[in-house]
Amino acid sequence: MLAAVAMMVVTSCSQNSLRVKRGKAPKMLVLYYSQTSNTKTVAQEIATRLHADIEEITLVEPYDTAFQATIERCKADREKGITPEIKPLKSNVADYDVVFIGYPIWFGTYAPPIATLLDKIDLSDKTVVPFCTFGSGGLESSIKDLDAKQPKAKIRQGYGVRAARMAAVPKEVEDFLARNSFTDGKFDMPEPFPEQHPVTADEAAIFDAAVDGYPMLNAKATTVASRSILDGEGTEYLFTAMDMPREKKADMPPASEIKVYVLVEKGKSPEFTQVVR
Numbered sequence: 001m002l003a004a005v006a007m008m009v010v011t012s013c014s015q016n017s018l019r020v021k022r023g024k025a026p027k028m029l030v031l032y033y034s035q036t037s038n039t040k041t042v043a044q045e046i047a048t049r050l051h052a053d054i055e056e057i058t059l060v061e062p063y064d065t066a067f068q069a070t071i072e073r074c075k076a077d078r079e080k081g082i083t084p085e086i087k088p089l090k091s092n093v094a095d096y097d098v099v100f101i102g103y104p105i106w107f108g109t110y111a112p113p114i115a116t117l118l119d120k121i122d123l124s125d126k127t128v129v130p131f132c133t134f135g136s137g138g139l140e141s142s143i144k145d146l147d148a149k150q151p152k153a154k155i156r157q158g159y160g161v162r163a164a165r166m167a168a169v170p171k172e173v174e175d176f177l178a179r180n181s182f183t184d185g186k187f188d189m190p191e192p193f194p195e196q197h198p199v200t201a202d203e204a205a206i207f208d209a210a211v212d213g214y215p216m217l218n219a220k221a222t223t224v225a226s227r228s229i230l231d232g233e234g235t236e237y238l239f240t241a242m243d244m245p246r247e248k249k250a251d252m253p254p255a256s257e258i259k260v261y262v263l264v265e266k267g268k269s270p271e272f273t274q275v276v277r
């Protein structure tokens with residue numbers, strides 16, 4: 001039984017610890033772009049916990065705050081093959097060992113100001129930790145794009161959170177930093193997911209409840225695996241699902257297979273934490 005498997009408690013005092021390896025505290029910088037403050041909240045949480053320097057990336061011509069106007073400008077910029085001009089950084093990236101880079105996911109990857117940033121700075125041999133906020137997901141695809149732009153950077157596991165789950169940020173950032181040896185905190189390492197099996201009616205109902213009301217998904221779960229987390233206080237599900245376009249339009253992508261992480265905390269409704277496309 002999954003629930004019967006004891007959680008491994010691992011502390012960050014491992015060989016992985018950056019501090020142990022380097023013999024001195026690494027210099028850390030948190031750089032972020034944020035349009036509506038979600039990413040800013042995560043950036044501040046990270047910087048405060050690590051006593052790191054922090055700098056916001058700002059635009060010479062900020063985006064209009066209206067969603068549709070932002071989309072139109074992004075489309076026009078893309079057609080012209082440009083990304084928005086950013087104001088010069090005050091920080092000298094070369095002075096840092098570890099650079100956290102934060103962004104909202106736009107169109108499946110980091111927002112365009114980060115593309116501008118990545119063309120201006122050199123992250124070769126630096127430890128880079130991506131973090132992002134999103135409506136449904138995009139952490140993995142953005143890390144692939146980051147890796148392609150800065151192939152000599154040592155890109156670490158990133159952190160991503162849905163805009164609808166900002167209340168979870170303090171605890172999740174605390175765990176994330178401990179798990180990656182940036183702090184000495186303890187964290188519970190869940191056991192790996194077992195093999196996927198076809199969804200039962202109960203599991204399908206959990207999936208439907210988790211994605212219910214999210215307008216960008218029209219997905220039906222096919223298989224699932226689950227594991228006990230939060231010291232037995234919750235269950236995490238990894239669903240495989242088919243996502244169908246809601247409307248039949250010529251430019252809509254066909255049905256696609258997605259992975260959806262769902263969290264069910266004891267006494268709470270199911271919520272999805274991330275979609276991986």
Ligand SMILES: Cc1cc2nc3c(=O)[nH]c(=O)nc-3n(C[C@H](O)[C@H](O)[C@H](O)COP(=O)(O)O)c2cc1C
Nearest residue numbers: 034035036037038039104106107108133135136137
């Ligand atoms: C132009 C635009 C495009 C977006 N594209 C996506 C997307 O492709 N996937 C997604 O999950 N969320 C998408 N979002 C939602 C944002 O990632 C989300 O609201 C994020 O938390 C905003 O972060 P911020 O408050 O730091 O600006 C998009 C938002 C905007 C404004």
